[in-house]
Amino acid sequence: MPELPEVETIRRQLAERIEGRIIRGVSISDARLVDPWNPDDFAAHLDGRVIERIDRVGKYLLLELDGGEALTLHLRMTGQLLWSDAVPDPPLPYSRAVIGIAGGGAVTFADARRFGTAWFLPREGRRRIWAGRTGVDAMSPSFTAKRLQASLAGRTAAIKALILDQRIVAGVGNIYADEALFMARLHPTTPGGDLTPRQVASLHRGIRDRLRMGIEAGGASFDRYRDVNGSRGGMQDLFRVHRRRGEPCPRCRTTIEKGVVAQRGTYWCPRCQPPPGDADAH
Numbered sequence: 001m002p003e004l005p006e007v008e009t010i011r012r013q014l015a016e017r018i019e020g021r022i023i024r025g026v027s028i029s030d031a032r033l034v035d036p037w038n039p040d041d042f043a044a045h046l047d048g049r050v051i052e053r054i055d056r057v058g059k060y061l062l063l064e065l066d067g068g069e070a071l072t073l074h075l076r077m078t079g080q081l082l083w084s085d086a087v088p089d090p091p092l093p094y095s096r097a098v099i100g101i102a103g104g105g106a107v108t109f110a111d112a113r114r115f116g117t118a119w120f121l122p123r124e125g126r127r128r129i130w131a132g133r134t135g136v137d138a139m140s141p142s143f144t145a146k147r148l149q150a151s152l153a154g155r156t157a158a159i160k161a162l163i164l165d166q167r168i169v170a171g172v173g174n175i176y177a178d179e180a181l182f183m184a185r186l187h188p189t190t191p192g193g194d195l196t197p198r199q200v201a202s203l204h205r206g207i208r209d210r211l212r213m214g215i216e217a218g219g220a221s222f223d224r225y226r227d228v229n230g231s232r233g234g235m236q237d238l239f240r241v242h243r244r245r246g247e248p249c250p251r252c253r254t255t256i257e258k259g260v261v262a263q264r265g266t267y268w269c270p271r272c273q274p275p276p277g278d279a280d281a282h
């Protein structure tokens with residue numbers, strides 16, 4: 001599933017191509033994408049609008065339109081936004097919608113599993129609308145170690161589950177959670193409220209560091225993630241523990257383990273990241 005670095009890569013590439021341009025010709029071939037809107041109404045609502053800016057909050061992309069609304073896209077499991085110089089004919093595989101751009105070019109929303117969504121976010125009341133969905137973006141200056149510490153205080157849930165919670169920090173998913181916990185030498189099941197301020201600071205640094213590296217690498221492509229040109233990212237080659245079960249830890253050579261934490265396949269080094277209660281043994 002695309003996480004912050006993958007969505008940010010797409011944002012930057014799309015911004016270069018379509019910021020300031022006018023939408024012309026929209027076709028929605030999968031009504032589920034825009035539910036509860038009628039697909040024709042949704043397409044007509046977009047047609048002729050200027051894309052003023054492309055923003056990102058966590059894993060959401062926001063195409064800010066003239067008039068104050070944002071076309072809000074979430075790629076979920078397998079969504080892709082693919083650029084082409086003309087409206088593709090025939091449509092690209094798994095195409096659910098095509099947004100034509102005046103003067104040439106088109107963006108296809110392709111999505112094999114069809115969990116991705118598109119909706120209009122009004123200008124008014126955004127704070128309230130976002131409140132239940134997503135919290136502070138992991139790369140925003142507002143996401144500080146102090147703020148993370150406050151979010152974790154008193155929490156007994158596993159730290160991995162807490163940093164996957166988009167209301168605590170938006171943009172971190174399974175890949176970057178594993179990598180950040182490794183950087184901070186924290187076992188994924190450690191209760192969030194048990195972290196010392198120093199450990200929280202280290203985790204905060206780990207999250208930022210790994211996300212930044214992911215953006216520089218153009219995202220991680222071991223599955224369906226592709227950038228707007230259909231190209232793979234390079235972050236999968238830089239994973240320290242994620243998807244490396246059975247391989248030696250890059251820090252201490254202990255064999256990396258895999259288990260399930262927060263219902264997600266989770267990877268860690270048993271020596272660098274000792275289980276909670278066992279910290280003194282190492």
Ligand SMILES: [Zn+2]
Pocket residue numbers: 249250251252253254269270271272273
């Ligand atoms: Zn290790």
